[in-house]
Amino acid sequence: MLELLYPLRTYLIVSGHEKVNVMTADWVVPLSFEPPMLGVSIGHKRFTNKLIKDCREFVVSVPTIELLKEVWIAGTVSGAKEDKISKLRLTLVPSKKVRVPSIKECQANIECRVVNEVETGDHTFFIGEIVASSYGDAFKGGKPNLDYRFILHASFGKNFTTNSGEFFSP
Numbered sequence: 001m002l003e004l005l006y007p008l009r010t011y012l013i014v015s016g017h018e019k020v021n022v023m024t025a026d027w028v029v030p031l032s033f034e035p036p037m038l039g040v041s042i043g044h045k046r047f048t049n050k051l052i053k054d055c056r057e058f059v060v061s062v063p064t065i066e067l068l069k070e071v072w073i074a075g076t077v078s079g080a081k082e083d084k085i086s087k088l089r090l091t092l093v094p095s096k097k098v099r100v101p102s103i104k105e106c107q108a109n110i111e112c113r114v115v116n117e118v119e120t121g122d123h124t125f126f127i128g129e130i131v132a133s134s135y136g137d138a139f140k141g142g143k144p145n146l147d148y149r150f151i152l153h154a155s156f157g158k159n160f161t162t163n164s165g166e167f168f169s170p
Contacts (some may be wrong), residue, residue: 007152007161012067012074012106012156013040014059015051017099018084020092023048024075026153027123028060037131038112041123047080049124056114058128061106064138065149065162070105072158072170096132108139108146 008026019057028043040060042049054056063071070088077084083094092101097112102109112128121124138148149162158169 007154010063010071010151010153010160011040012061012063012071012103012142013048014061014092014100014103014109015041015048015057016053017055017057019051020077020101021047021051021079022061022084022088022090022103023079024071025060027083031127037115037127038110038130039119039125039127041125043123046121047078050080050129052114052126053117053124055100055101058112059095059098059100059102060112060128061136062108062110062138063103063106063151065151065160068095068151068160068170096134096143098131102134104135104153107150108135109133139162147167 011025013023013025013026023046025040029039031037044063065155070090073087075085091104093104095102098111110130111132113131115129116127117124138145146163149164152161154161
């Protein structure tokens with residue numbers, strides 16, 4: 001039944017201080033204007049879940065279609081079993097207010113500190129207060145520039161599209 005919610009925007013979730021991990025996530029939602037908060041749902045078995053529970057911080061990074069290969073790797077390779085970061089053609093850069101790094105190639109990075117977590121079946125819903133953000137040309141002027149092709153996961157599996165309506169597969 002959850003397939004009926006798709007297409008959903010696709011994000012990269014960065015977690016960890018000592019060992020950094022990047023994973024793909026569709027289940028990201030805004031929660032509050034004041035204080036600014038968002039939520040992300042991460043499966044209990046995911047390495048990212050453990051890292052967020054340990055460090056209590058994460059970054060939500062906003063990729064465009066040019067990063068689809070990296071998005072696919074981040075979503076299909078386990079950072080617990082392999083050095084996923086070495087497989088990704090992404091540049092980790094210091095964040096403004098959290099120890100978790102941001103991703104230079106992404107059009108936005110939203111830095112969060114965990115203020116609550118809720119166990120929801122086979123996932124943990126992490127509620128993060130947004131403490132800082134950075135953005136590229138795709139967000140200048142305070143709103144998204146739809147000339148940039150943001151990634152939408154069209155359904156479970158290898159089906160991706162963009163706000164332009166084109167379909168892609170990694």
